Amino acid sequence: MRSPKTRDLAWLKTIPKSAAVLRASASVQARVGAELGLPSISSFGDIAAGASTLIVAGGGCLMDEAKHFRARRRPMLNPMLNLILVPSIWGSGAETSPITVLNCEGGKRIASGDEFLPDTVVYWPELLATVPPARAKHACGDAWAHTLEAFLSPLASDSLRGQLATLIGEMLRLPLAADPRWFQASARAAALQAGASVGLVHGIAHVLEYPLRARYPGEDWGHARLCAIFLLPVMRLNRAASPKWADLARQYAIDEAAVWHVLHQLFAPEGLAAALPFLHENWMQILRDPCTRTNGALIRPRHLSEIAQQAAV
Amino acid sequence: MSALAPAGLMTNRKKLEDLVVDVFLLDPKEFHLDLKREEIETWDSLGVVSLAVGVQETFGHHFTQDEAVGITGIRDIIGILEARGISFDA
Numbered sequence: 093m094r095s096p097k098t099r100d101l102a103w104l105k106t107i108p109k110s111a112a113v114l115r116a117s118a119s120v121q122a123r124v125g126a127e128l129g130l131p132s133i134s135s136f137g138d139i140a141a142g143a144s145t146l147i148v149a150g151g152g153c154l155m156d157e158a159k160h161f162r163a164r165r166r167p168m169l170n171p172m173l174n175l176i177l178v179p180s181i182w183g184s185g186a187e188t189s190p191i192t193v194l195n196c197e198g199g200k201r202i203a204s205g206d207e208f209l210p211d212t213v214v215y216w217p218e219l220l221a222t223v224p225p226a227r228a229k230h231a232c233g234d235a236w237a238h239t240l241e242a243f244l245s246p247l248a249s250d251s252l253r254g255q256l257a258t259l260i261g262e263m264l265r266l267p268l269a270a271d272p273r274w275f276q277a278s279a280r281a282a283a284l285q286a287g288a289s290v291g292l293v294h295g296i297a298h299v300l301e302y303p304l305r306a307r308y309p310g311e312d313w314g315h316a317r318l319c320a321i322f323l324l325p326v327m328r329l330n331r332a333a334s335p336k337w338a339d340l341a342r343q344y345a346i347d348e349a350a351v352w353h354v355l356h357q358l359f360a361p362e363g364l365a366a367a368l369p370f371l372h373e374n375w376m377q378i379l380r381d382p383c384t385r386t387n388g389a390l391i392r393p394r395h396l397s398e399i400a401q402q403a404a405v
Numbered sequence: 406m407s408a409l410a411p412a413g414l415m416t417n418r419k420k421l422e423d424l425v426v427d428v429f430l431l432d433p434k435e436f437h438l439d440l441k442r443e444e445i446e447t448w449d450s451l452g453v454v455s456l457a458v459g460v461q462e463t464f465g466h467h468f469t470q471d472e473a474v475g476i477t478g479i480r481d482i483i484g485i486l487e488a489r490g491i492s493f494d495a
Binding site: 386390 | 458459
């Protein structure tokens with residue numbers, strides 16, 4: 093797998109502006125546009141035929157849309173479109189991952205391939221000032237979900253688990269708050285999980301994001317929040333269903349108590365209570381989700397009640 | 406045997422039936438020992454992964470890759486497990 097080049101803001105400012113186009117999410121649009129001297133377009137369809145560089149600043153969803161656009165739709169118009177991603181928040185690791193997860197009616201569409209990798213990633217730590225504390229915590233939950241679910245994945249090799257165990261040790265030293273070191277940590281988590289799989293937390297997040305957003309349009313029911321909420325209940329389920337977590341934690345010298353402490357900090361019982369009716373309603377679809385089917389422990393229909401009980405804990 | 410019997414009191418045949426029903430999301434009435442992979446829509450490559458995880462949790466046997474991809478039906482699973490000393494009598 094090729095790796096995108098990593099650059100900083102000073103480099104980004106040297107990009108010739110005449111053939112560049114910017115697409116930025118609302119939270120960073122004014123700041124990025126002013127700094128680069130480029131207006132932001134509102135749709136990838138608005139890219140002029142003569143453009144040669146696409147700069148995208150935003151979160152995982154927008155970056156995945158850009159990767160998909162460049163790989164699947166743009167080649168018909170201009171195969172040389174240079175893609176530069178500027179993550180405005182960490183967690184998804186979308187900026188370095190060969191996987192795209194696209195929102196579509198009723199769920200997510202996942203695709204994978206080297207063609208989705210961008211050419212360059214620009215880390216711009218000052219953009220973290222735009223991230224509210226709650227979203228920062230959710231983003232940490234996203235990175236932790238990638239890391240722990242990949243570590244437990246039945247598709248993970250010994251070598252991959254070794255790298256993930258090292259990453260777990262490093263992530264335990266990071267605060268559950270805005271910190272530029274999360275960019276690198278979450279990018280590594282996303283790249284490593286691409287070599288294995290994820291599990292039930294992601295199955296739940298993929299299925300519930302759409303109905304929760306539709307029901308509560310003004311609230312932040314995104315992928316990262318769902319990962320943060322469900323990571324503790326799902327890890328408890330994994331621990332109860334199989335000795336795998338305990339055995340692997342021992343084998344790879346993971347500080348189990350410290351990991352459980354993080355999971356408790358990420359957990360939000362009121363969030364679980366709000367999501368619970370949707371979990372009941374969509375449980376069979378969650379069981380069929382490809383991520384659920386590669387969970388570290390077998391997820392059975394009866395496990396719904398075990399997760400539901402945790403809303404009362 | 407009751408469907409709610411504790412796992413420790415179940416026969417291995419019942420444990421396998423529950424496992425296959427849960428992994429492939431079948432109606433329990435659909436299960437029989439002559440069930441073949443091609444008859445079950447959810448027995449795809451991810452179904453093989455889930456089945457392997459479930460067999461390890463339930464019977465303590467980790468399928469080799471050759472075993473996992475060579476299984477064509479329920480009787481093949483029984484054959485592999487019996488070869489490891491797990492009895493499916495009665």
